[in-house]
Amino acid sequence: MANSDRRSRQIPNQDRLIALGQAVAERNGGPLPRRKRAKATGKKRVFKIIGLSTLGVVVALVLLVVADYYYIGSKIHHTNVSFLQSDSGPENILLVGSTDRCALKVQNAAYGLCQNGVNGVNSDIVMIIHLDPSTGQVALLSIPRDTFIPNARSTGANKIDAALYEGAGQLASAVEEDFGIPINHYVELNFDTFANVVDALGGVELNFPVPIFDAESGLNIKSPGCYLLDGYHALQVVRARHLQIQPNPTNHIHQQWPQEQESDIARIRRTHEFLRVLAAKVASRGLSNPFTDQSIALSVLSSLQVDQNFSEHHMISLAETFAHVKINNVEQLTYPVASVVGGSYLYKGYYYGDVVFPINPTGAAVIRKVFFVNPNQNTFNYKLLPTPSSINVTVENGTGTTAQAATIGNGLKALGFHVTGVGDRTPVGKANETVVWYGGSPPPSSGNWKSPGLAAAQAIMRKLSGPVIMGYDPAEVTPGALVTVQTGNGVSVVASITKVQPSTATQAKSTNPILEPTLPTNQPLAPYDPRACSPGQVVNTTLSH
Numbered sequence: 001m002a003n004s005d006r007r008s009r010q011i012p013n014q015d016r017l018i019a020l021g022q023a024v025a026e027r028n029g030g031p032l033p034r035r036k037r038a039k040a041t042g043k044k045r046v047f048k049i050i051g052l053s054t055l056g057v058v059v060a061l062v063l064l065v066v067a068d069y070y071y072i073g074s075k076i077h078h079t080n081v082s083f084l085q086s087d088s089g090p091e092n093i094l095l096v097g098s099t100d101r102c103a104l105k106v107q108n109a110a111y112g113l114c115q116n117g118v119n120g121v122n123s124d125i126v127m128i129i130h131l132d133p134s135t136g137q138v139a140l141l142s143i144p145r146d147t148f149i150p151n152a153r154s155t156g157a158n159k160i161d162a163a164l165y166e167g168a169g170q171l172a173s174a175v176e177e178d179f180g181i182p183i184n185h186y187v188e189l190n191f192d193t194f195a196n197v198v199d200a201l202g203g204v205e206l207n208f209p210v211p212i213f214d215a216e217s218g219l220n221i222k223s224p225g226c227y228l229l230d231g232y233h234a235l236q237v238v239r240a241r242h243l244q245i246q247p248n249p250t251n252h253i254h255q256q257w258p259q260e261q262e263s264d265i266a267r268i269r270r271t272h273e274f275l276r277v278l279a280a281k282v283a284s285r286g287l288s289n290p291f292t293d294q295s296i297a298l299s300v301l302s303s304l305q306v307d308q309n310f311s312e313h314h315m316i317s318l319a320e321t322f323a324h325v326k327i328n329n330v331e332q333l334t335y336p337v338a339s340v341v342g343g344s345y346l347y348k349g350y351y352y353g354d355v356v357f358p359i360n361p362t363g364a365a366v367i368r369k370v371f372f373v374n375p376n377q378n379t380f381n382y383k384l385l386p387t388p389s390s391i392n393v394t395v396e397n398g399t400g401t402t403a404q405a406a407t408i409g410n411g412l413k414a415l416g417f418h419v420t421g422v423g424d425r426t427p428v429g430k431a432n433e434t435v436v437w438y439g440g441s442p443p444p445s446s447g448n449w450k451s452p453g454l455a456a457a458q459a460i461m462r463k464l465s466g467p468v469i470m471g472y473d474p475a476e477v478t479p480g481a482l483v484t485v486q487t488g489n490g491v492s493v494v495a496s497i498t499k500v501q502p503s504t505a506t507q508a509k510s511t512n513p514i515l516e517p518t519l520p521t522n523q524p525l526a527p528y529d530p531r532a533c534s535p536g537q538v539v540n541t542t543l544s545h
Contacts, residue, residue, distance in 0.1 A: 081186045081307040082169030082445040083176060087381070090132040090371070091184035094172055096164065097125030097194070124239065125271065126160055126171070128181055130371055133321045139331040139370040141181075142268045147337055148345065148355040149178040150435055150471030157347060159355060168307070173443055177472040179335075179367065180379045180458050182449075186307040193304050194238070195231025197278075203228045204281055205539055206237065206274070206530040213254045214240035222252075226533035227540045237530055238274050241267040245528045260526070263354070265334065269523045270530065272332045277532045279327045333370055333522050336362040338467065338515035340431045347429045357433045357467035357515065361494055364462045375462065378455050385459040386452070388416035393460060394478040397424045398432050398486040408464075408485060411493030415463055420481055431514040433467040434488035436460050439474030456482045466491040467515065489514045 126143040145161035151174045152158035154166055163171040172183040198204055205228050208221045219236040221227070229237065241264050244257035251257065260266050337356035345355040371379050378385050393412060397405035405422040413419050438453030457470045460483055467488055477484045525531055533539065 076312070077305050078308045078310070079168065079186075079188075079305045081172060082167075083173040083183070083443050083449075084169075084186065084307060084309065084446070085176075085182040085184050085448050086309070086446075087182070087184075087448050089134065090130065090382070092182060092371075093129040093131070093185045093187055094168075094175065094183045095125065095127040095129055096168070096171065096186070096188045097190070124161065126175075128175065128183070128370070131318065131322065132372065133318075135372075136322065136325065137372055138322060138325050139372070140272075140333070141366065141370045142272070142332075142334045143175070143179075144264045144268065144335065144337050144356055146264055146354055146356050147335065147358055148340075148347075148352065148433065149174060149358070149469055150437075150473065151177045159352060168305075169445075176380075176443060176449065177454075178470050180454060180470060181367070181371070182380050185310045186305075187310070188305040191235055195235050198229065198231035198234045201278075201281055203230050203542060204234055204274075204278055205229070205533045206234075206277060207533040207537065208530050210528050211246040212240075212528055212530075213244045213246075213257060214242050215244075215254070216240075216242050219243075221530075221543075225540055226537040228542045230542050232545060233543045234274070238267070238271045240270070243528075260528075263339075264356075265337070265523070266526070266529075268334050269525065273525060273529065273531055276327055280532065331369065331522075333366050335366055338517065341514055341516060342431070345429070345431065357431075357488075358469045359466070359515075360461060360468040361463075361465050363468070378458060380449070380451070380454060380458075383455075385455055388412075388459065389418055391456045391459060391483060392418050392420050392481045393456075393483045393485060394421045394423065394481040395419065395485045395487065396422070396478070398427055398434070399489055400424075400427050401487075401489075404487050404491075408487055408491060408493060412460070412463065412485075415493065415495065417460065417463075421478065423478070425486060432488035433469055434464060434491040435469060435471045435476070435486045436464070437471050437473055437476040437484045437486060438482065439472070439477040442472070453477075453482055460485065463493055463495075464491055465494045 124145060126145060128141045128143075130137070130139045130141070132138075143160055145159065147160045148157060149160050150157050152160050152163045154170060160171075160174060163174045168186050168188060172186060175181050175183055205226055207226045208224055210224050212219065212221050214220075214236070217236045217239040219233070219240045227233075242259060243266065244254055244259045246252075246257055262269075336359045338359050339354065339356050344351040344353050346352075367373075367379055368375065368377075373379055373382065376385050377383070395405040395409040395412070405424065409419045409422045436457045438451070438457040440451050440453035443449040443451075451472075454470070454472070461468055461470055464485070467490060476486065
C-alpha cells in the first residue's frame, strides 16, 4: 500500500489521540499544528493496538493507556540512559528484560531471593525494535544473551547480557559499537512487569503439544492440552531454556527426559511466539473498559523503565503511525550465533561459562534485513559505506594458524581494500572470534555519533565469513590503519554476500570444529513448543502454583 494511502486511513480513536497529542505538546511548551478533525464513526473505543504489539506488548500497553488516560502518563518511570542517538527518521528501541531480583517490589522464591544473594543484574532479553515512520516498516531483532562481544563491559569483552550490570547506557553503547545499530530509546521491564501484564489481561492461553519440564524456570506441564496461564506460569514459559521433553506418554520421570540442545535460541523462538499470542489476546480484548484499562496500565507502569527522552508525546506519535501494523506481518529474526564447543569458555585466563559467537556473513544479512538497508549502506546513518580503496586496513593473526593473516590480507586486497600490513598477535584462548577493530572518537554520552571507523569496519566485516564481530578500541588498531582485523578460528573472505538468505543460512560443524552448527535465524516452532490454542479447543484452568 502506498504511504499516502496508509496515512489517509482512519484509525480507531483518532480524534482523541490527536487532541491528546495537542494537549501534551501544549503542556511541554507549545502547540502542535492542528490537523483536520476526522468525522466520528461508530462507537467510541479506546485506541486498539493490533499493530503496537510489534513494539513489545508491554510498550504498546503503555502507549495505549497514555493515549487514552493522559494523567497516567505522569506515572511513567524515566531513567537516564547515555549513548542514545537523537537523529530523526528511522529509530530503534532497545527492549530489555532485566533479571534484577532486588528491583522486585515483592520477592518471589521461584525467581531467587535478593536477600539470599541472587542479585545479578543481567538482561535475559535483548531485543531491538526497528521503526521507520516514513514507510511504516517494522522489524524485530533478538540478540542471544550469551553472545560474546568485545565491548560488553567498559573493561572489555563479555557476554552481552553482562553489559546491563554497568547500566542501560553501557548496554546501548555495546549494541552500537559491536553491531553498528544506533539506539534511540530504551525500555526495560522485569519479572514483575511481565507477570502483571499477563494477569491484568486475565491470562493467556497456550497449547502444549506434549508434557515438558524445566527445573530452572519451574515450568511443569504434566499433560498436553490448552492451558490458561497466569503471569507466574507465563513467565516460566518465556524463561525456560533448559527444557526437557517427555519422550513417550508412559515415561513420567523428568530425570529421564531428553533435554533440548538449543538453550537460549530455543527460548527466543518461544518468546517470539508468546508475543504473537499475547498480541492477539490484546487485540481481541479491545481494551475499552476504563477501569480495567487503567488497571493494566498501572500494573505495567509500576516496574517499567524508559529513557529520559521517551516522552508521552513521542509515544502517542508512534501509536498513531504504527496503528495498522500486524505482528504476523513483522519480520522477527534472531542474530545468528554458534555455540563454542568444550563447555565453559576460557578467555584471557577467565572462564565465562557457555558462550556463543556471532556468525557472518549471515549476521550482516540479518542486520541489513531488519534495518532495511542494501549491502553498501551504513546501518548507523543510512549513508553509503566508504569504498574499499579508501580504507587502510591491517590484518593480525589471532589464532597462530600458519599464514592466516596473509591469506585474509590477500583476500581483502583482491576485493580492493588497501591492506597496509600483516602481523601476529598472541591468541587469547583456544577458541577465538574474529574482531574487526576500529578507533576514532568514542561515542558521546549524548547526541549523535559520527564514526568513520565504524563505517569502514562495516564495509570489511560484510566481506568476512565465520565467527566475526566488530569492536571499538583505538588501542587495538595498528598505528596508521583505520581498521585492524584480528583473525579468529574459521575465518575466510567472501566475494559477495548479496545472496545470503538469513532465514535459512547455516554453518556446518565440520567446517569449523570449535563451533556447533549455526541455526536458522527465524526458526519454526519445534513439535514440542507451546503455541496458540486452536479455535474451539478446550481450555484447562490456570495451573496451580
